[in-house]
Amino acid sequence: MAQQSKTSKWNQIRHAKLFMPIVCLLIVLLLNVIQTPDFFKVSMNNGVLYGYLVDIINRGSELVILAVGMTLVTAVSGGQDISVGAVMAVAAAICCQILSGGAVSTNTLAAPIIVAALAGILAAGLCGAFNGFLVAKLNIQPMVATLILFTAGRGIAQLVTKGQITYVRVSSYKVLGGYIGKCPIPTPVFVAILTVIIMQLILKKTALGLYLESVGINGSASRLVGLNSTMLKIIAYIICGLLAGLAGIVASSRIYSADANNIGLNLEMDAILAVALGGNNLGGGKFNLMGSIIGAYTIQALTTSLYAMSVSADQLPVYKAIVVIAIVVLQSPIFQNRISKITQRKAVGNAA
Secondary structure, three states: OHHHHHHHHHHHHHOOOOHHHHHHHHHHHHHHHHHOOOOOOOEEEOOEEEOHHHHHHHHOHHHHHHHHHHHHHHHHHOOOOOOHHHHHHHHHHHHHHHHHOOOOEEOOOOOOHHHHHHHHHHHHHHHHHHHHHHHHHOOOOHHHHHHHHHHHHHHHHHHHOOOOOEEEOOHHHHOOOOOOOOOOOOHHHHHHHHHHHHHHHHHHHOOHHHHHHHHHHOHHHHHHOOOOHHHHHHHHHHHHHHHHHHHHHHHHHHOOEEOOOOOOOOHHHHHHHHHHHOOOOOOOOOOOHHHHHHHHHHHHHHHHHHHHOOOOOOOHHHHHHHHHHHHHHHHOHHHHHHHHHHHHHHHHHHHO
């Protein structure tokens, strides 16, 4: 009986939604101990925290923000928004252009930071609404619909900045991507935490999360019970656009400039991987927001780990792809079923 109780508890733990995402994150982190013994070391230097773990949490902030929006879009439409990286560049370009007053470089602000940031985020929201319209109203496949802004988004950002990298060399603008006063924790970490808390409250305290899942599971049935599936899809894409805009402002603040060619580059793929690694169904339906967040930090931990192993930026995607394939296989239903069968056989053998 005691053996059966232990097996039952283990099965409950193993089938928990966050079990595999957490295991994958721990595997990535623990493998670094072999290659980089001081990987978990965190030190304080000039009043600021330093270390690989700090870098993962800090640099993964934008990816976490994107993963939240990508999770909602995936759940409601059964597809992904591949334009979020370009939308980040658009938001950053508009924000920096307003702050600089149209100049290529500035040491003084031409407008309040809050006004410029809101303008950039709202522009990103409009991009999301455009994507949502194509998907919900015109029934275009999400990957194809968002391919438009994926292709044209950076061109729009270049038009806004007139083909230049716009620099805002003002210390107050660097706070969002740097540090607040003497606080040793990077500001982007607080932005990511606040974003997650707000979205969790919205999804849990309102029926939005349930409605998005319902539409993702069966849009036709949702319409029959009175849900406006078209509007819900548009709302999800608007939220995704707004969050991409926020991530773009944070990324721009890190480098105090709007670099249309590089801000958010390839982050859309990392965001999709984060959703997948979080145990979410890319075909839509039920979603696990915390799983996506863990997936985002797993991706960032992998990226930081490879850099720590002196892997060049050109070779990084190859090694990253190999590890991601292994993680996805571990989380695949077929692999999980085979592990379950092996575990059951062992349990039966022990009982006999």
